[in-house]
Amino acid sequence: MQLGTNRISDEKIEIHSEVLARHAAMLGSTGSGKTVMAKALIEECTIDEIPSLIIDPQGDLARLCLNASDKDVEKHGGDIARAKSFRRKAEVRLWTPLRKKGLPICIDPFQIPSANLDQEESITAWDMVAAGFTALADYDMEKPAGKQVRTYLYEILIHMTRLGVGVNDFLALSRATKSPDKILTEHLYADEIDKPDWDDVCAEYDIPDLTSMLPKSTYDELSRRLASYSSGINQLLFSNGVPIDIDTLIKPSKSGKIPINIVYLNTIQDEAQKHYFVQEISRALYSWMLEQQSTDNKLKLLFFMDEVAPYLPPAPRNPPAKDLIKLIFKQARKYGVASVLATQNASDVDYKIMAQANTKFIGRFSQPQDIDKVKHLLKEDGGNLDMIKELPNLGPGQFQMVSPDVSRKAIPLQCRWLYTDHGAPFSEEQVEKNTSKALRNWAKDNSAKTTRKVDAHASAATAAGASLGGGNKGMAAAALGADRDDAFEVRLMGGLSVIRDGKDPLYVMQGITNAMATIVLLWSMVVLGTQWRDGELDWTWALLGLLITLSVFLIIGLETFLGHDIELQRKISKFARFSQYGLFVWLWTLLFWEYYYSDYTLGKNLAMVLEVSVVWTTIFMALEGLHRLRLGRLEVNFEGEGVFSKLMDGVGSLTTVLTKSEIKEMEASSKEVMTGLRWLLDFCTFVIFGAMVWGTVFEKSLEELFGGEGTPHLLKFALWLGSIYLLIFMAQSIVIRNTQD
Numbered sequence: 076m077q078l079g080t081n082r083i084s085d086e087k088i089e090i091h092s093e094v095l096a097r098h099a100a101m102l103g104s105t106g107s108g109k110t111v112m113a114k115a116l117i118e119e120c121t122i123d124e125i126p127s128l129i130i131d132p133q134g135d136l137a138r139l140c141l142n143a144s145d146k147d148v149e150k151h152g153g154d155i156a157r158a159k160s161f162r163r164k165a166e167v168r169l170w171t172p173l174r175k176k177g178l179p180i181c182i183d184p185f186q187i188p189s190a191n192l193d194q195e196e197s198i199t200a201w202d203m204v205a206a207g208f209t210a211l212a213d214y215d216m217e218k219p220a221g222k223q224v225r226t227y228l229y230e231i232l233i234h235m236t237r238l239g240v241g242v243n244d245f246l247a248l249s250r251a252t253k254s255p256d257k258i259l260t261e262h263l264y265a266d267e268i269d270k271p272d273w274d275d276v277c278a279e280y281d282i283p284d285l286t287s288m289l290p291k292s293t294y295d296e297l298s299r300r301l302a303s304y305s306s307g308i309n310q311l312l313f314s315n316g317v318p319i320d321i322d323t324l325i326k327p328s329k330s331g332k333i334p335i336n337i338v339y340l341n342t343i344q345d346e347a348q349k350h351y352f353v354q355e356i357s358r359a360l361y362s363w364m365l366e367q368q369s370t371d372n373k374l375k376l377l378f379f380m381d382e383v384a385p386y387l388p389p390a391p392r393n394p395p396a397k398d399l400i401k402l403i404f405k406q407a408r409k410y411g412v413a414s415v416l417a418t419q420n421a422s423d424v425d426y427k428i429m430a431q432a433n434t435k436f437i438g439r440f441s442q443p444q445d446i447d448k449v450k451h452l453l454k455e456d457g458g459n460l461d462m463i464k465e466l467p468n469l470g471p472g473q474f475q476m477v478s479p480d481v482s483r484k485a486i487p488l489q490c491r492w493l494y495t496d497h498g499a500p501f502s503e504e505q506v507e508k509n510t511s512k513a514l515r516n517w518a519k520d521n522s523a524k525t526t527r528k529v530d531a532h533a534s535a536a537t538a539a540g541a542s543l544g545g546g547n548k549g550m551a552a553a554a555l556g557a558d559r560d561d562a563f564e565v566r567l568m569g570g571l572s573v574i575r576d577g578k579d580p581l582y583v584m585q586g587i588t589n590a591m592a593t594i595v596l597l598w599s600m601v602v603l604g605t606q607w608r609d610g611e612l613d614w615t616w617a618l619l620g621l622l623i624t625l626s627v628f629l630i631i632g633l634e635t636f637l638g639h640d641i642e643l644q645r646k647i648s649k650f651a652r653f654s655q656y657g658l659f660v661w662l663w664t665l666l667f668w669e670y671y672y673s674d675y676t677l678g679k680n681l682a683m684v685l686e687v688s689v690v691w692t693t694i695f696m697a698l699e700g701l702h703r704l705r706l707g708r709l710e711v712n713f714e715g716e717g718v719f720s721k722l723m724d725g726v727g728s729l730t731t732v733l734t735k736s737e738i739k740e741m742e743a744s745s746k747e748v749m750t751g752l753r754w755l756l757d758f759c760t761f762v763i764f765g766a767m768v769w770g771t772v773f774e775k776s777l778e779e780l781f782g783g784e785g786t787p788h789l790l791k792f793a794l795w796l797g798s799i800y801l802l803i804f805m806a807q808s809i810v811i812r813n814t815q816d
Contacts, residue, residue, distance in 0.1 A: 078115060078116070078490065080491070092123045092125060092413075093373070095374065096413055099414075099416075100417070102437050104442070111490055121165050122164065126335070127334070138500075139337065166334050171339050173342050174315075181313050182356075204358070212297055213347060223289055230283055231255060244305065245305040249302035259276060312343075312351075320359070346385075351395060354399060361399055364412055370409070374411050374412070375412060379417070382418060382419070437474060462475045583809050593627065599620060659696055666686065759792070
């Protein structure tokens with residue numbers, strides 16, 4: 076594996092891939108070239124025909140799908156032959172949880188641990204399943220309540236499985252956690268009229284008293300939280316795409332290719348779900364490892380995690396994936412899995428895990444706490460500390476490579492030039508553009524074929540040989556194979572983005588409405604500023620107009636031009652909905668001024684545009700509320716989560732994604748809303764033309780029909796109708812264009 080050159084002697088630095096079997100870590104602050112070093116290592120593994128599984132939280136590594144030109148490689152001293160070898164072998168797959176921008180991927184949390192594990196491994200595996208559900212239910216496992224729930228779920232899972240009660244989906248698990256005594260008694264004594272007491276059931280079947288393990292209120296709350304994942308947006312994490320299966324990931328779609336699987340986490344905006352997804356990937360990898368035969372350092376897979384600080388923080392913090400990653404680091408070597416971690420904040424990562432990496436690529440650090448952490452790591456390894464003083468002076472792509480398997484001293488490494496493109500993190504649109512149709516078809520085939528692996532009996536922790544009740548297919552496999560290539564996106568602000576991406580006419584119409592509103596806002600701001608300057612308007616109104624205009628433009632601009640920064644979008648989304656309401660109120664205020672405040676005027680033509688904008692905005696505020704109610708399956712109830720709380724949960728959403736069934740509901744709802752709108756327009760048009768015909772037949776003028784102001788009012792009404800017809804025409808034209816694309 077060619078990593079680069081020695082900065083002092085200019086000799087090539089090459090290592091054998093087996094060096095990575097004892098794991099590696101990449102450390103370096105922002106701008107140190109850590110991402111370039113990571114890509115070079117992945118490229119070399121691909122050339123050595125080692126498939127890779129990459130966790131990419133920021134989108135930096137997704138650019139591996141773009142090849143550098145021969146001219147660029149040659150210009151910077153790269154090896155053209157190796158670059159061509161990489162291109163010939165590499166099959167880069169961009170996996171996108173929750174979304175279909177790339178290859179959709181989901182998790183199956185109900186996958187039963189293998190029966191081939193020994194008792195210790197089996198207990199660990201089941202405990203990890205319980206930990207996953209605990210985290211998903213939003214319980215902090217570092218606190219007593221979270222530890223109680225984790226233990227309870229462990230007991231529920233192993234005893235329900237051992238006794239043949241199917242907990243194959245969230246509704247079943249929700250019922251089991253709420254009333255375990257009722258579920259087990261009904262199942263075990265289904266044919267008996269007189270059921271025994273719960274204490275007798277526990278004694279006969281060796282079951283702990285599951286009804287006394289938690290406070291009563293916790294049973295109901297846990298059940299409710301788990302049930303929330305059985306429908307709606309939450310279910311996408313478990314139903315949208317190919318279920319995680321390591322055998323599928325390392326298998327090429329066509330002969331001769333080496334898979335590079337990049338899990339693009341930017342599509343998950345909820346941090347708790349992101350942690351859970353990483354945990355489930357780690358659990359799938361750990362379970363797969365235990366089913367492999369031991370190897371003599373021959374690598375079967377490269378597991379790479381970028382920016383690991385949120386998932387491997389120092390003690391006492393213990394997020395869901397941490398224990399699993401520690402297990403992977405501890406045992407991966409004997410199963411042929413090379414684990415590589417990367418971070419820009421050495422002080423924010425548990426040093427005990429980093430210390431297990433036998434090879435370390437250490438880039439520039441300038442902060443004292445990070446340098447101290449590196450020094451501590453090297454002391455643990457008994458390494459040479461002389462290189463520490465050089466860290467603040469290292470340039471981009473320069474590293475101190477510490478690897479006892481290669482050299483007893485630190486090697487001054489200059490990373491080689493990449494065979495792939497290097498630049499800004501990939502946006503979702505770039506992911507979509509660079510995912511081929513052939514790979515999408517391959518993923519769809521695997522979505523349809525993949526089912527849960529159910530053993531003939533549970534593992535040692537559940538008493539080997541017991542029957543497993545329930546269906547044999549995983550929930551993830553049951554809802555796969557959506558007919559459409561992409562889900563609908565609902566963007567509440569940023570009309571231009573909707574125009575570019577939208578495939579639903581109703582939402583494109585709202586996007587155009589927002590675009591026109593921004594034009595009106597900009598011009599009104601000029602008018603307000605001019606009137607304030609001339610002393611015709613109080614400064615408070617001018618300032619209010621400026622603040623509203625800037626807030627709307629800021630949100631639209633951030634969403635449109637910084638779409639790749641999901642974390643930023645998540646933060647500004649809290650204000651997007653309120654900005655929409657503010658825009659609505661402000662447009663009505665401007666219209667009121669236009670007609671009732673003589674000193675304020677936008678001018679005749681712009682006043683007409685303002686009027687049309689107010690009409691459009693008002694219509695869509697009502698239509699969107701109706702559409703949300705229809706799509707959200709909101710029910711009026713006074714127990715648990717009601718309409719108001721559910722609506723408030725969606726207040727801050729810039730975008731949302733719908734499941735296959737919800738897509739159908741959305742299509743139906745959108746068509747019904749559009750049909751209703753067209754009916755209303757047609758009716759109003761009929762009234763206008765009817766009035767005109769009636770006046771013609773009976774020789775009545777408009778003034779006689781409607782009074783002295785009849786003609787202006789009627790023409791204004793006609794203007795409103797005509798503008799809405801124009802809006803529908805534009806939206807349908809854009810939808811046709813987007814559908815053809």
